[in-house]
Amino acid sequence: MKKVIKVIFGISFIFYLFALAMLLFLNSRGGTWSTDLSLLESVKFNSNFVPFKTISTYVQAIFDGSMNMNIPLKNLFGNLFMFLPMGIYLPFFINKINKVKIFTVLMFIVLLFIESIQLVTRRGSFDVDDLILNMLGALIGFGIWKAKVVQKLLK
Template sequence: MNISIPIKNLVGNLFIFLPMGILLPFFIVKIDKVSIFTISTIILLFFIEAIQLVTRRGSFDIDDFILNTLGALIGFGIWKSKLVQKLLK
């Protein structure tokens, strides 16, 4: 088995939603807590995965769902970091 395929899938799914973790709280000020952000992310990702399932343009894959959520949470952690918050002030 070619090891580069699972690594590309892992890294791609992890980093594709990292910007969402930064941009979502930037544009929607009410998303300032991890719990609210996580619920918003899960709803959005469920909607995206459902569209993939209905349109048959992809598959409803729990691995993608988990990795995309984790990537968004990493982005949110970057957004909440002291360095970013200091740059914004």
């Protein structure tokens, strides 16, 4: 039974990584990139380094109806749930990541790298709020992984 679970997890992880790569790098999302601007000017224009700035804008929009409801819901919940599976997959495949401190540091580095790559390749924008929501989602996934019910199922 353990081998079957490992194979299923392995195959689903490959599909998840493929979908994640498509969403993060092959989709033209975020940012208004202009060829007239230097890279530094574009980075300045297309980045958010202020924590909770985007999140608060979207939460406010949900309550006051100032934008199409799909926009804040997709952004908030999409970023929250996009990395939730990573909180389950990483500790499943790498035993050393079974401690929350190690997982948190690793995920922060991975997420910072992803946000930076999106910015440099102009496939998105650097938004610290995306990083916060992605991290929160990964930690929720990690919490699910550590739940006694899940651990009992795997034994």
